[in-house]
Amino acid sequence: MPKTTPNLRLVKSAPKDELEAPPSSRRSSRGEILEMGDDQLVVLALEGSSDEQLRAHEALYRRHAAFAFNLAARIAGSTNDVEDVVHDAFLRAFDNLDNLRNPKAFKSWLGSIVVHAMRSRLRRSRWMRLFGLGHPGDPVDIDALTSEQASPGARAELAQVYALLQTLPADDRIAWTLRNVEGHDLKGTADLCDCSLATVKRRIRRAQRYIETHFVDHGDDAEPTRLVAKRSKRSGGAK
Amino acid sequence: MSDERRSRELKLSWQDEPTALRDHATPERLDRVWSRLERDIAREDDVHVPTTLRKGARPRGRWGRPSLALAAGFALGVGVAGWLWRGGPERPLVMQPAPVQNDGPRVLAAGTAPQTYPLPGGGVITLEPGSIVDRIEGPGQGLQLRLVRGEATVSTRRDGRHERVSLMVGQAQVVTAAGSMRIRHDGDTAFLQVIDGSAEVKTPHGDQKDLLLGPDDEARVPVRVITAQADQPLTPQRKSGEPAPTSDDGGSEDDAPAEGDEPSTAPAVVPAWVTACNEYDYAAAVKLFAEDGGDLATVSDPVHLMCLGDGHMARKDGQQAAATYERVVNGTGNDTQKALAALELVRIYQGLGEPNKVAHYRELHRKLSKGRVFSAEALCQKIESEAAAGHAETVRQLAERYRNQFPNGACTQTIRQLLEQLAAAEKAAAAKDGADEQGADAGDPPADPYDEIGDDETPPE
Known part of the structure; x- marks a missing residue:
């Protein structure tokens, strides 16, 4: 069995003979292709005619592009270069379809490629920043991240959380974002991060602790007197 | 402690809002990327992109990884040597644990409590709860910030250094070189108070409306070009000893237009009932409004509508108050104003014994205020x-x-x-x-x- 690069590793593999083969004996119509499962599309993309391959690729892309775009943008905290990341991720995925051991898991495999790409970008920009090489990294673009329906409170919270996330190591930041922004369960987060459950838990916990320490949120039941005093002193002092 | 439990402790309300996050997969973006992919797939046999992961290509050979490790080690050695040569321990790299680094984040925000951030180039900015500030440019030509929403206090004094800070609020620009100022974004206008030093205000109307404010000066400045409304006075200037405008007032009697105001953007006369509103005399405002014609349809400013609604309440006229608050709820005000009006409507309809409307406005208030008052x-x-x-x-x-x-x-x-x-x-x-x-x-x-x-x-x- 050919080795795969670490980011392309699948946690769970299924024998290919268990998969339902696409109707390879005849040309698949566009409608049929759209109704196929990911596993069938993968097989078609590998074994179909060139036209079928293109359609299978497009079907896979159309089905999972939204997931990839949102994943990349929410990890980055902006939409800068997101199209490049998604383009490269799909290209890598299509080029390595024959290395995919469980074609049913195309989505999570694609997700792990996106995560790996984003991780590289974050780490690169962090190192560039540390060495003062002038690349400040992607700015957090809260307008791009939040929808028009987001409440002011939600926007403020997200802005603060992303500002904090920017200062975290890439691995911790990604794990926390996948878990708390994207809403993946721990197992899914571990799969996307291509690491063990224990590792991803440790990363999330680290990021969580940092955010809890630095996030300013006294909640609705904050004692008003203390806040009053703080504000009063400051205002009074400024006069 | 489990992650789930910790998340709950943070009380991040956006996690309960399924629509808070934007969907980035717009049809245009999907099509754009697909057309790029399609081109790449079509020329797959000619051009190998990316070459290391092409079909059939094996991961780097048996010497690939050791070579890479060797190269990485060499690069690291060169890097460390270079670092030591440039200054070594005298110039240590410092990782700041605080959210603001040398270059700093682009977005500064306060959650539900005030938050203070150091500014690049010296000084601090204090954000009131729910406020967001964007950094547009870094130090060099001076720091440029944008107050997206809320209220901020900027102080440029720090260890004797004075850095020019420019704060954009809508289309208005406030510049201070030495001192501190408080500024609040109120939608169409901004309330500015110079605590110390001076501030120059450039309004979107052009140079003739620019202001120079000194210590203790306060002003309400327009932040975007709007057509005049009889109930919306603009650009006052006063000393802070006088009653300050609140976030939900629209100016006061002395909110006379500055010299050089264009007639098309500044009202000639502030209605007496607006003055009463600004003086918190809501009952008088209602009386004066009635004398002024009392046509509610001519009032669109939610602040003034709230004032009239409060006046009707003070005069125990629940029906009129409800009609006024309903205009706020269905009008163009922000969520906060609408939430407040909805809350008033809950109280009014409770008194009038209309449970359906009570339930409707209670739900609306809950939705708009996200459980917070x-x-x-x-x-x-x-x-x-x-x-x-x-x-x-x-x-x-x-x-x-x-x-x-x-x-x-x-x-x-x-x-x-x-x-x-x-x-x-x-x-x-x-x-x-x-x-x-x-x-x-x-x-x-x-x-x-x-x-x-x-x-x-x-x-x-």
């Missing part, structure tokens, strides 16, 4: 800041308004304490004056009215 909180903060500034009369007026609007508000007790302390301070001051007049020794100064609510973290000055 923004308006009560904002009013409470306003009272605190006025108390801190020593504006006793304004505090009393606002406290009365708070009691009327939020009889069971969380701030009621605090306000009562503040009023007692103000009264005690005034009494002590009067006694001291009396003693001075009689030639007696003044004795100890009056007690600090805020001692009782002193903060352990901030020693009394």
Whole structure:
């Protein structure tokens, strides 16, 4: 069995003979292709005619592009270069379809490629920043991240959380974002991060602790007197 | 502690909002990327992109990884040597644990409590709860910030260094080179108070409306070019000793247009009922509004509508008040104003015995306020800041308004304490004056009215 690069590793593999083969004996119509499962599309993309391959690729892309775009943008905290990341991720995925051991898991495999790409970008920009090489990294673009329906409170919270996330190591930041922004369960987060459950838990916990320490949120039941005093002193002092 | 439990402890409300995050997969973006992919797939046989992962290509050969490791080791060695040569321990790399690094994040925000950030180039910015500030440019030509929403206090003083800071609010620009200023985004206008030093304001109307403010000057400036409304006076300038405009007032009688105002953007006369609103005399505002024609359809400013609604409530006219508040709920105001109006409607319809409407507006209020009483909180903060500034009369007026609007508000007790302390301070001051007049020794100064609510973290000055 050919080795795969670490980011392309699948946690769970299924024998290919268990998969339902696409109707390879005849040309698949566009409608049929759209109704196929990911596993069938993968097989078609590998074994179909060139036209079928293109359609299978497009079907896979159309089905999972939204997931990839949102994943990349929410990890980055902006939409800068997101199209490049998604383009490269799909290209890598299509080029390595024959290395995919469980074609049913195309989505999570694609997700792990996106995560790996984003991780590289974050780490690169962090190192560039540390060495003062002038690349400040992607700015957090809260307008791009939040929808028009987001409440002011939600926007403020997200802005603060992303500002904090920017200062975290890439691995911790990604794990926390996948878990708390994207809403993946721990197992899914571990799969996307291509690491063990224990590792991803440790990363999330680290990021969580940092955010809890630095996030300013006294909640609705904050004692008003203390806040009053703080504000009063400051205002009074400024006069 | 489990991650789930910790997440709940943070109380991140956006996690309960399924629509808070934007969907980035727009059809245009999907098509754009697909057309790129399609081109790449079509020329797959000719061009290998990316080459290391092409079909059939094996991962790097048996010497690939050791070579890479060797190269990485060499690069690391060169890097460390270079670093030592450039300055070594004298110039250590410092990772700041605080959210602001040398270059700093682009977005500064405060959650539900004030947050202070250091500014690149010196100085600090304090954000009030729910405020967001964007950094547009870094130091060099001076720092440029954009107040997206909320209220911020910018101070450029730090260790004797004065850095020019420019703060954009909508299309208006406020520049301060040495000093501190407080600025609040109120939608179409911004309220500006210079605490120290000076600030130059460039409004979107052009140079003829620029302002130069000195210490203790306050002004309300337009932040975007809007057509004039009879109920929306703009660009006042006054000393901070006078009653300050609140986030939900629209100006006052002395909100006369600055010299050089274009007639198309500034009102000639401020209606008397608007003046009454600005003086918190809502019942009089309703009376004057009725004398002025009383056509509710001509009023669109949610602040003025709220004033009239409050006036009707003060006059025990629930039906009229409901009609006015409903205009706010269905109008163009922000969520906070609508939430407040919805809350008032809940109370009114409870009194009128209309459970369906009560349920409807309660749900609307819940949705708009996300379970928080923004308006009560904002009013409470306003009272605190006025108390801190020593504006006793304004505090009393606002406290009365708070009691009327939020009889069971969380701030009621605090306000009562503040009023007692103000009264005690005034009494002590009067006694001291009396003693001075009689030639007696003044004795100890009056007690600090805020001692009782002193903060352990901030020693009394």
